[in-house]
Amino acid sequence: MIDSRQASEALADIREIAHRVRQSRIYNLASLLMIMWGALVFIANAASFGWPRHAGYIWIAINVVGLAGSFVVSAFTHSRTGVRTFDLRTLMAFLLFFAFGLATCMLAHFGPRELGVFWAIYFMLFYTIAGLWVGFAFVVIGVGISALTLIGYFLAGNWFEPWMAIVNGGGLVLGGLWMRRE
Amino acid sequence: MAGLDDIIHQPLRLRIMAALNALPPGTGLEFARLKKLTGATDGNLGAHIETLSKAGYVAVDKAFVGKKPQTTVTATAAGRGAFARHVAMLQEIIAAQPPE
Numbered sequence: 001m002i003d004s005r006q007a008s009e010a011l012a013d014i015r016e017i018a019h020r021v022r023q024s025r026i027y028n029l030a031s032l033l034m035i036m037w038g039a040l041v042f043i044a045n046a047a048s049f050g051w052p053r054h055a056g057y058i059w060i061a062i063n064v065v066g067l068a069g070s071f072v073v074s075a076f077t078h079s080r081t082g083v084r085t086f087d088l089r090t091l092m093a094f095l096l097f098f099a100f101g102l103a104t105c106m107l108a109h110f111g112p113r114e115l116g117v118f119w120a121i122y123f124m125l126f127y128t129i130a131g132l133w134v135g136f137a138f139v140v141i142g143v144g145i146s147a148l149t150l151i152g153y154f155l156a157g158n159w160f161e162p163w164m165a166i167v168n169g170g171g172l173v174l175g176g177l178w179m180r181r182e
Numbered sequence: 183m184a185g186l187d188d189i190i191h192q193p194l195r196l197r198i199m200a201a202l203n204a205l206p207p208g209t210g211l212e213f214a215r216l217k218k219l220t221g222a223t224d225g226n227l228g229a230h231i232e233t234l235s236k237a238g239y240v241a242v243d244k245a246f247v248g249k250k251p252q253t254t255v256t257a258t259a260a261g262r263g264a265f266a267r268h269v270a271m272l273q274e275i276i277a278a279q280p281p282e
Contacts, residue, residue, distance in 0.1 A: 001185070001186075001275075002186065002191075002275065003275070003279065004275055004276045004278070004279040007272040007273075007275040007276050008276055010191075010193075010196060010272050011269070011272050011273070011276070013193070013196060013197060013200070014196065014197075014200040014269065017197050017200040017201050017204065017219060017220070018200055018201075018203070018204040020201075020219050021200075021201050021204035021205065021211075021219060022204060024215065024219065025205075
């Protein structure tokens with residue numbers, strides 16, 4: 001028979017392992033979405049650099065493709081693990097989050113460069129806040145990409161979009177790969 | 183009051199069962215991931231999985247993914263039940279004699 005101190009230690013061990021398993025599953029599923037969005041953000045920034053007049057349409061198209069892709073990834077992970085990552089509630093949360101960002105952009109009359117910075121930092125704020133609950137990797141990715149975005153805003157000059165393609169798109173892909181290793 | 187489950191009570195086997203029980207029923211963990219989560223060595227983990235498997239607490243599925251062998255370990259219904267009873271027993275011990 002064991003005493004209550006040993007029982008407490010055993011329960012603490014169980015809680016710790018359960019937490020690590022949950023975090024590992026979140027990282028595994030989120031990383032797929034992150035890699036996909038990273039590739040899309042890379043394409044959108046590169047295309048906006050090549051065809052700046054069509055940047056608005058490019059970003060709308062990329063967001064539609066990204067949402068559809070998120071559903072596909074969700075269906076894929078659901079079939080493998082039984083866990084749904086992107087359901088109707090997630091879509092509603094995304095749309096509300098997006099609507100608030102859109103309203104902010106309209107009220108603030110941002111220029112193209114400020115728009116690029118705003119949306120990147122706005123989404124990274126979401127990552128950072130989510131990371132406070134679900135895992136440190138989200139915080140590192142959110143803060144890291146936000147900082148690099150601001151550096152690009154002040155220092156990248158005419159190469160801002162390519163900078164953002166690498167930093168934001170590439171950053172998300174690398175972040176997703178790092179999460180998969182974790 | 184039933185006693186603690188001797189098979190589950192061993193520290194590494196407790197960790198293995200805790201990890202598998204944190205997953206939805208029917209979902210397993212790959213050997214490599216389980217090794218990382220529990221901090222065990224290959225040989226040690228394999229031996230304890232064997233013990234749990236013999237008790238009917240886990241199911242071991244070996245398959246090839248491409249050319250690589252992949253071992254997946256899943257908690258059985260009996261294993262989940264035994265783990266739940268073991269956790270309840272630990273809680274009873276604490277309730278009966280709170281830690282100082």
